Amino acid sequence: MNKHRKQQIFVNSNQTMNQHSKLPHVGDTIFSEMNAVASEVNAINLGQGFPDYQPDSELLDAVCQAIQRGPNQYAPMIGVAALRQAIAAKVLALQGHAYDAQQEITVTSGATEALSASILALVHPGDDVVLIDPAYDLYAPVVTLAGGKPVRVAMRPPDASRPGFRLDWEAIGNAIHEKTRLLILNFPHNPTGLTLSEADLDALEHIAAKKPFLILSDEAYEHIVFDGQAYFSPASRPMLAARCVLVSSFAKTLQITGWKIGYCCAPADISKEIRKVHQYLVFSVNTPLQQGIASFLGKTQAVQALAALYQRKRDRLVRGLSHTRLRPLPCAGTFFLLADASALGMDQEKRTAIRLAKEAGVATIPVSAFYADPDAPAANHQLLRFCFAKQDATLDAAIERLAKI
Numbered sequence: 001m002n003k004h005r006k007q008q009i010f011v012n013s014n015q016t017m018n019q020h021s022k023l024p025h026v027g028d029t030i031f032s033e034m035n036a037v038a039s040e041v042n043a044i045n046l047g048q049g050f051p052d053y054q055p056d057s058e059l060l061d062a063v064c065q066a067i068q069r070g071p072n073q074y075a076p077m078i079g080v081a082a083l084r085q086a087i088a089a090k091v092l093a094l095q096g097h098a099y100d101a102q103q104e105i106t107v108t109s110g111a112t113e114a115l116s117a118s119i120l121a122l123v124h125p126g127d128d129v130v131l132i133d134p135a136y137d138l139y140a141p142v143v144t145l146a147g148g149k150p151v152r153v154a155m156r157p158p159d160a161s162r163p164g165f166r167l168d169w170e171a172i173g174n175a176i177h178e179k180t181r182l183l184i185l186n187f188p189h190n191p192t193g194l195t196l197s198e199a200d201l202d203a204l205e206h207i208a209a210k211k212p213f214l215i216l217s218d219e220a221y222e223h224i225v226f227d228g229q230a231y232f233s234p235a236s237r238p239m240l241a242a243r244c245v246l247v248s249s250f251a252k253t254l255q256i257t258g259w260k261i262g263y264c265c266a267p268a269d270i271s272k273e274i275r276k277v278h279q280y281l282v283f284s285v286n287t288p289l290q291q292g293i294a295s296f297l298g299k300t301q302a303v304q305a306l307a308a309l310y311q312r313k314r315d316r317l318v319r320g321l322s323h324t325r326l327r328p329l330p331c332a333g334t335f336f337l338l339a340d341a342s343a344l345g346m347d348q349e350k351r352t353a354i355r356l357a358k359e360a361g362v363a364t365i366p367v368s369a370f371y372a373d374p375d376a377p378a379a380n381h382q383l384l385r386f387c388f389a390k391q392d393a394t395l396d397a398a399i400e401r402l403a404k405i
């Protein structure tokens, strides 16, 4: 084939792909963008959410032993039995709901795959899916891939009367109607740190009593809740559990974001549909990692100690920020803290984040990136997200730099 002809085919295929892209508006995520800025200017990266320290050495040993001992072949499609049983015990202890490990729990490739498989299995073309802004970036594109329509309801942003974000249950209730297939929740919430209270669950039950939608509850940060508070999942209420898919992950709980082991728990009829998608997305998940996590969970207190560890780190960052021009917002859970950067006098959060990375040498994530249109004034509250899952020395170094601006 001559060179000219090859070039022509390339151009045509490019045009075709642009016309037929299923996700024409999706580009690189803000996390990749800010990581690139951070490495370009050698900034301390408090942007993307991952720890800069090693997981528990007993967990690493358990996985090494599982690799040595085997099996190292395909795991069962629904997950290794010992891990599903450990998840059932963990959810029962935390939320009081007993899931059947055989029929109702599926081990997935991270919460990412659990969320995607659930949306693809449950949402039909033309269905509405209600999301709450600011929203984790996965939800809307996968709803679109499933042929559904994302319907975005904004949280109330901080104002003079309340320093943190608030849920607007009236607006959520108004957005849900007969065509609504799914309500996607994410608590403890990334990026705002908000958790659900009993009063929130009352409000949700009130809406659910009138309409037949399903709930997809992304609880990736379920064990990271501060100040002695409990985390209330929709799964803790039988009426909500009957229509809920609880998704979580070991990424944040065991500080292993690179292992990509998650799970979803749902009533048997819903799990059956999710498993149909899961088996053709990945079929099954890494066997020795599942074995290792299962045996580690059986003999550790690490999960119970997690909230205290991150509360100390949150408090360290809050104390440090009090010596800077940034004003921290309340944070009830997760390992993210929002800080108000309006004293820096910029209008767009993304510009503020880039400036902070370049001039102070600290990379963060603009909260506007969690809205449908990050440039819209309604998405720009001058807030930046800081990840505090970092060594104390990393946090201190970042604070020292921020104090100079």
Ligand SMILES: Cc1ncc(COP(=O)(O)O)c(C=O)c1O
Binding pocket: 049, 109, 110, 111, 112, 113, 136, 186, 190, 218, 220, 248, 249, 250, 251, 257, 260, 261, 262
């Ligand atoms: C809210 C939320 N959901 C899901 C995920 C993805 O979890 P995993 O790494 O287990 O796929 C993350 C990761 O940052 C998250 O913050």
